Amino acid sequence: MLLSKKLSPTIEGIVMDLGAPKSLVGVIIAAVILMPEGLAAIRAARKNRLQTSLNLALGSALASIGLTIPAVALVSIVAGFDVTLGIDTKSTLLLLLSLFTISISFNAGRTNIQQGWCCW
């Protein structure tokens, strides 16, 4: 936590210097945090243990949103600043598309390569 506090202006500085949108900071954090989970999930899928992969992947997605949002909400109310939650229209569409394709893919009970291409 101390490390991240020191580093946060640095990450923001890099992102700003590159002229990238500010939201890239969030993407970097998410990518760093999810990397080990993702690798473990892919390893499990290669060993034909898709259930473990899905437990890992969906479990982290759920914990990430289901616990981060309440925690941030609490902090924002206690510390008294606004927290923006709504994503823009394009992101909404992408989110719904990803949820929709995943839901259809996992409707069959078993997956084949076409669902892999589509989800990816």
Added chain:
Amino acid sequence: MDPYQPGDRGFFLAFAGENISGWMAAILGVSLISVVLSAVHHAEVVAHKVGEPYGTLILALAITVIEVSLIVSMMLSKQGAGSTTLARDTVFAAIMLINTGIIGICLLWGSYLHKEQIYIKQGVSAALVTLTAISVLTLVLPNFTTSAAGPVYSSSQLIFVAIISLVLYGGFVSVQTVRHRDYFLPEENEGDYHAAPPTKLTTAISLITLVLSWQS
């Protein structure tokens, strides 16, 4: 402040932000990543000891603690424009990375090697329905509420949505660990399933290191 010149040393120092030099920042960055990696490794050891489905739960909780502490410390340290959207950006990025990236690669690689892969429909369905409900409620609905203009919730709405998220996530965890544990247990494959579980000592060391790494 002064304009940064890309390509020379000033540009590199510019990465340093306010009060640390470039090398220091690079060292801190590497150590941050290694702390995250080692925290997750120790969580994996503990997870291996307790077995499924608690194992994946511990892993998920471990990364979420790291994530929340990162976001909260960044929000508190810099209450300017931009940090108000950090939580949203991170959560949205995490969901999109998992939904399309990780699951996509898993399905693609897995099905390339094994043609068809099976899983337990009920468990995945429970996870997906929870994910859909929470994500639309927290990330899409604020755009359409009228109590507060713009993509934000008013305080009372925020509290309500926070409680709903906790209830839904808690419900999912109880389904995963108590009521329908079998939906989440992997089929035992022949042979290569698991290495021997770690000893109690290793687990204890990992647990302590895990807590320590959260502090750093």
